[in-house]
Amino acid sequence: MGLHTVTITGVGTTMTRTVTFTLAIHSPSCTNSGQQLSNSGFESGEANWTAPPGAIAQRGHAHTGAWNARLGKVGPEAETLSQTVVMPAGCPFVVLSFWLHVDSRESSSEEFDILSLDARVDGAYEPLGYWSNAAAGAGYWQVNIDASIFAGHTVTVSLTSWQDRSLASSFHIDDFELNAY
Numbered sequence: 001m002g003l004h005t006v007t008i009t010g011v012g013t014t015m016t017r018t019v020t021f022t023l024a025i026h027s028p029s030c031t032n033s034g035q036q037l038s039n040s041g042f043e044s045g046e047a048n049w050t051a052p053p054g055a056i057a058q059r060g061h062a063h064t065g066a067w068n069a070r071l072g073k074v075g076p077e078a079e080t081l082s083q084t085v086v087m088p089a090g091c092p093f094v095v096l097s098f099w100l101h102v103d104s105r106e107s108s109s110e111e112f113d114i115l116s117l118d119a120r121v122d123g124a125y126e127p128l129g130y131w132s133n134a135a136a137g138a139g140y141w142q143v144n145i146d147a148s149i150f151a152g153h154t155v156t157v158s159l160t161s162w163q164d165r166s167l168a169s170s171f172h173i174d175d176f177e178l179n180a181y
């Protein structure tokens with residue numbers, strides 16, 4: 001059960017082609033499988049999310065649709081995007097994923113501006129990862145994290161940006177999903 005990566009390779013006389021896909025095998029007890037967050041692509045604006053004013057907007061920089069979230073402004077204030085969800089009992093596997101684009105005025109690979117991913121799982125704090133201006137680059141990429149510790153619990157997932165006082169970094173986020181299996 002859970003998520004499995006399957007790779008199929010076709011070998012011809014002059015070329016080889018490989019395709020990789022993810023196979024989800026649901027637990028028999030998982031009757032409410034799939035994506036659990038509401039408004040995961042931000043296409044309903046701020047609905048279901050707690051976010052700083054203006055962070056969720058249409059600014060021509062979405063991964064899909066027209067809306068996305070953006071965290072990060074210069075100064076000492078943290079900015080947090082979060083949503084609370086009750087994960088279904090009977091689904092022991094959870095994958096957290098979102099699409100991230102880091103745009104930064106920092107030119108150094110030193111880490112000055114941080115985006116951290118954290119959760120409260122039945123109130124208990126769980127750090128899950130962080131990114132920084134060092135990850136700046138063109139376009140979005142997908143973050144995938146095993147979040148099976150969420151299974152069956154009430155969870156608040158949060159992304160928080162912390163910035164120093166110069167050279168802002170923008171953390172663009174879209175299609176934030178919690179998939180249960």
Ligand SMILES: [Ca+2]
Pocket residue numbers: 041042043062063064065066067068174175
């Ligand atoms: Ca979107």
Ligand SMILES: [Ca+2]
Pocket residue numbers: 106112113163164165166167168169
């Ligand atoms: Ca900075």
